[in-house]
Amino acid sequence: MNGADEAPQQRVKPDPPGYFEGESMTRRRAFTIAAQGLGGIAGAAIILPAVGFAVAPIFHRGKERWEAVGPVSDFVEDTYRQVVFTETEGIGDAGKTTAYVRKSSAELEEEPGKYVAVSNRCAHLGCPVRFVEAAGNFICPCHGGVYDFQGKRIGGPPVRPLDQFQARVKNGQVELGPRYSVTSQLDPVRARDPGEFTGGIWEYLYPPRPSTFPAP
Amino acid sequence: MPKLRVPKIPDSVVPAPLRKPAKPGQGGNGKGQAPQDLKTSPPERETHVQRLGNQAKEAPVDILAWVDQRTGASGFLTGMLYRKVPKGTNWFYTLGSATLFAFIVQAVTGVFLAMFYTPSATQAYASISHINNDVPLGQFVHGMHKWGASVMVILVFVHMGRTFFFGAYKYPRELNWVIGVVLLILTMTMAFTGYLLPFDQRSYWASIVGININGTGPVVGPYLSDFLRAGPELGATTLARFYAIHMLLVPGAIIALIGAHLYLVMKLGTTAPPWMKMDKPKVAASVAQLDAGVEGNGNGRVNGAGRSNGVHVDGDSAT
Numbered sequence: 001m002n003g004a005d006e007a008p009q010q011r012v013k014p015d016p017p018g019y020f021e022g023e024s025m026t027r028r029r030a031f032t033i034a035a036q037g038l039g040g041i042a043g044a045a046i047i048l049p050a051v052g053f054a055v056a057p058i059f060h061r062g063k064e065r066w067e068a069v070g071p072v073s074d075f076v077e078d079t080y081r082q083v084v085f086t087e088t089e090g091i092g093d094a095g096k097t098t099a100y101v102r103k104s105s106a107e108l109e110e111e112p113g114k115y116v117a118v119s120n121r122c123a124h125l126g127c128p129v130r131f132v133e134a135a136g137n138f139i140c141p142c143h144g145g146v147y148d149f150q151g152k153r154i155g156g157p158p159v160r161p162l163d164q165f166q167a168r169v170k171n172g173q174v175e176l177g178p179r180y181s182v183t184s185q186l187d188p189v190r191a192r193d194p195g196e197f198t199g200g201i202w203e204y205l206y207p208p209r210p211s212t213f214p215a216p
Numbered sequence: 217m218p219k220l221r222v223p224k225i226p227d228s229v230v231p232a233p234l235r236k237p238a239k240p241g242q243g244g245n246g247k248g249q250a251p252q253d254l255k256t257s258p259p260e261r262e263t264h265v266q267r268l269g270n271q272a273k274e275a276p277v278d279i280l281a282w283v284d285q286r287t288g289a290s291g292f293l294t295g296m297l298y299r300k301v302p303k304g305t306n307w308f309y310t311l312g313s314a315t316l317f318a319f320i321v322q323a324v325t326g327v328f329l330a331m332f333y334t335p336s337a338t339q340a341y342a343s344i345s346h347i348n349n350d351v352p353l354g355q356f357v358h359g360m361h362k363w364g365a366s367v368m369v370i371l372v373f374v375h376m377g378r379t380f381f382f383g384a385y386k387y388p389r390e391l392n393w394v395i396g397v398v399l400l401i402l403t404m405t406m407a408f409t410g411y412l413l414p415f416d417q418r419s420y421w422a423s424i425v426g427i428n429i430n431g432t433g434p435v436v437g438p439y440l441s442d443f444l445r446a447g448p449e450l451g452a453t454t455l456a457r458f459y460a461i462h463m464l465l466v467p468g469a470i471i472a473l474i475g476a477h478l479y480l481v482m483k484l485g486t487t488a489p490p491w492m493k494m495d496k497p498k499v500a501a502s503v504a505q506l507d508a509g510v511e512g513n514g515n516g517r518v519n520g521a522g523r524s525n526g527v528h529v530d531g532d533s534a535t
Contacts, residue, residue: 057446057453058439090452091337094420125425142425191448193431193441205434211448 059210065089068173069101075115075174077105080131083117085176097121099165099176100131100138108150117176118151119163126194129162138162150186160198161186166216178213188215228273229280295482302488308382309486311375316474318368322406325361326463333413335459337452340415365407372403384487392480395473402470409462415455423458424450 069083080100088095098120104110118138122129127142137154138147146155151162161184166177181192183199190208192198197206227235262270284290301309332351334343347354376396379385385393412423427450431441446453 054457055443058442060447062447088447088449088451091455094337094415095449095451126428127421127425193438194428195432196438206431206438207435209438209442209448211442 057211061211061213064178064213066168066170066175066177068170068175069099070174071172072115072169072174075101075103077103077107079133080118082120082131083176087179098128101167101174101176115167115169115174116150117165117167119165119179121163121194123153123158123160123162123181123194124156151182152184152186159195160184160192163191164188166213180213180215190215228276230277299482299485301486302492304489304492305486306489308378308489311371311378312481315368315371315375318364318371319470319474321360321364322368323467325357325364326467328357329361330463335413335456337415337455340413340455344414344416365410369403369407372400376400381490382487383490389480389484389487392477392484395477395480399470399473399477402466402473405466406462406470409458409466412455412458413462420450423454 065086067085069085070081075081080102082098083101084096084098086095087097099117100120101115101117104112104114104116106112110116118131120128120130120138122140122142122145124140124143124145127140129138129140129145129147131138136149138151139145140156140158144156145153145158147158147162148154151164153159153161161182163179163181165179168175168177179191180188181190181198182188185199187199189198189203191212192206192208196202329347332343332347332354334340344358347358349355379393379396408423408426411426412419427441427444430444431437433440442448444454444457445451446457
């Protein structure tokens, strides 16, 4: 630097002020960036695990659970039998759910030798529906949803047929397993919450959740 | 309308140097005697007991002064509490404070309910029964919390309606409206999450329906309802989750946003009701009068002094 040789009033000033020779940024700026960066890392180290902890259940699928609900002789083709079993463990009665179970019917062109377990959870907003024997329909008390014998919607606000539970026979007992939803043609899809359409484009608008079991 | 006066602040909270001296001839120290010759009759010295008494009298002032000197709170508080409000301010303007009061009731009763409540799916209902049936005043405090929740929701809406119909959301108060809307949403979140906590049939089914309504949102809905339930079904952790949201997460956010809301109210002031006519622009008129007045006055008053009289906006019309 030859500034000393020049006239004093011509002294070279760093531009912008505060820079030292050969520096690309001021120290103040370097420290500001460093401090903010470290603060951001420290903040993320606190926030991210906490948020992940709260959000994790979305991605967690519990253990598959099967429960015997009665001997095969209990269930017939032309009407339902109401059974109560535990869907969620650890919370007592609140974890229980109701299903209406029958044998698959040749009249309805269903695969023979199977058992059909219709959930009583209304596909509108999740109220409990009741099977009315005289009408052969499921009727929801909350907003008047009506489903036919197979659980297909025939009236009211529900958006899809009633959910079903996987059913199998083991040691002469009918066992019920994970829940699944069905399309309007009763094709099984992964379980959806009430109020969510199934089938077609709705499979993308209401994507399947990782916390549910694959459809049978 | 009489001019609003700052009420006289009692001497017990004013530090001695700031107290107004007594007017001459009235005495001020209670003795009320004319000054005497100090040599012939020196003033009585206060006794030890008197001095202690005086110190005791000064103690509240000293404590307040100590705090005030270190916080500067008195300037802030007088600015806040004696701020000017527009003409026509009426009972509708108390709705915000009423909502704040409702929130404080919820906060206080909620803290005490938490002392007896168990956020467990198997024990929650029993603990609420215990509060209602066994704990002294339990049903009363629970009732305050339960009915106070409805009161708060109603007041929030009435307060919002007042703001809307008075046009008080307009410039420069838009941000306060936005904060208010967030507070409305948080209040609804409180109402929703609190509903599950008693864990009776009504709570259970209302929460099922509420979560399922959340789930009907496209794309994110299913994940949102899974988040709320902490799983695919309403389970053991759902209640704990609702409890944490209800008593930790949302109240903290509400308190912070109420602070911001009030700060903006203080900074921006309130609006006059829409039926109040705007005051005539006093400045121009005053200056005109002033010019006329100074010529005819002739008492040697400088222009500036007169102007400060004329331009000064009186308390009523400061908006």
